[in-house]
Amino acid sequence: MTLEAEPETRQAPLVLLAAGGTGGHLFPAEALAERLAARGLRVALATDGRAAAYAGYFPAENIFVIPSATPSRRSLPVAIKAAVTLGRGIWRARALVRRIRPAVTVGFGGYPSVPPLLGASFNAIPTVIHEQNAVLGRANRFLAPRATAIATGFANVGGLHDGLRGKATQTGNPVRPAVLAAAATAFSPVPAGGTLRLLVTGGSQGARVMSDIVPPAIERLSADERGRLAIVQQARDEDLERVRETYARLGVAAEVAAFFKDLPERMAQAHLVIGRAGASTVAELAVIGRPSILVPLPGALDQDQAANAATLGKIEAATVITQADFTPERLARELSEALARPERLTRAAEAAKSAGIPDSAERLADLVIRIGRLESALETRR
Known part of the structure; x- marks a missing residue:
């Protein structure tokens, strides 16, 4: 049986999640996706080619593969190739965001999150980055000045200078239902x-x-x-x-x-x-x-x-x-x-x-909804 999509005017707001590379980034994104869907929001995933191979289970209505690469400081040719790949990814992500118009975009660190987050920023879409580690990673460090909000897994995160601390909220690290x-x-x-x-x-x-x-x-x-x-x-x-x-x-x-x-x-x-x-x-x-x-x-x-x-x-x-x-x-x-x-x-x-934060996915969902100003949209759908 095929279900017809809701008319455009009745569709729930869309949240675009950006995660890839490893399960360490995908697991918290998956947990957030489940909580957002439970609240009546639509979810899409932007990921890289590596993660796309095992992201078929991800609770998203669409999975978009965006080119990405990790810059290298050890090899100039590799660094140049990575920069070109990231440039292609940013171009494609910018067009994707313009087409699907998410209410908010959430990145989970690693370079696969860079093109979607920049694509959203270039289209004036609010962005949230989530840092799982107790030290701000390189990709999130690059994205943090442009991000609307920063969610952290730990209370104290190294690399967050004073100009960024006002954006930060500790939500904890979302864990899987099995956990x-x-x-x-x-x-x-x-x-x-x-x-x-x-x-x-x-x-x-x-x-x-x-x-x-x-x-x-x-x-x-x-x-x-x-x-x-x-x-x-x-x-x-x-x-x-x-x-x-x-x-x-x-x-x-x-x-x-x-x-x-x-x-x-x-x-x-x-x-x-x-x-x-x-x-x-x-x-x-x-x-x-x-x-x-x-x-x-x-x-x-x-x-x-x-x-x-x-x-x-x-x-x-x-x-x-x-x-x-x-x-x-x-x-x-x-x-x-x-x-x-x-x-x-x-x-x-x-x-x-x-030290555990079992409701971290709920806390992160609260932050995403607030940054995306989605409260009123959810109220009208109840």
Whole structure:
């Protein structure tokens, strides 16, 4: 059955979301899209070619692919090529915005958001940028002076100078419905002498460092300590066999896979999470309320993961270890401490939960509606 579109005069206002590159940008955009649609607004997505391949599930009436590229400071030819691609993207986005006339455009960082946000700005459309990290990223830093409003995932964001702070509102980082469902599971303290459930993640691709460090750390524990562990670990395809073989040799109960569809539920079942410190991971740890050992990705230009991890480290919800210090010996000491003093995990879980913003998607939707001046339009449709 084909549904006829509403007449132009009766159509709900349109919000254009701009996100691409990684799931870290798409996940919060998806959460916002669902909340805007629930309030009666139409949603479209502008993304790049990489994200378009797996954005088919995105709750939008249209998905537009806009050329984008990330400038490089290391290679002049690559930088020139990126600039040309971005120029084509801005030209196409400007024409797209003029054609579909969104009431407001929302960008989620990364260079795929640059052409749509500039296209909106050139057409005098209000814009909102959302910064997931605790440091303003390069793309958002470029867009911030033109943006109508800036939404932030964290209370304090590095790179926001005084001239921009008046535009900023902390909304938190929107999380997926599966994360909100998992957050309903209360933390279950480790019973005295009982099993500690350990979840090891490494981002969407499974960090190699986790496969290199965690199994040797487990091997350094005593036989009694190893017997008290139940491990769920994400690993790259090429690392699966060696990680499984190590745990099997040690007699450790372990489930190792390249991907877990139910990762939020696994996080809720864990007593301790070891992983990177991407904005989505930190937000999910806080909303669900789980203690963690965080190893920020080194070498990042903005050191955004280090800043993200510090927000949980400061309130003793996480132990933050640089990758240089993330050795089997150091991790083994941390795990021994967790097994010997499990009450610390309970306190860390409570601290993490206190930092969570489960209604962040609603807060961001409120801001978008206010900036787009959509309140009256929504009232007339009720």
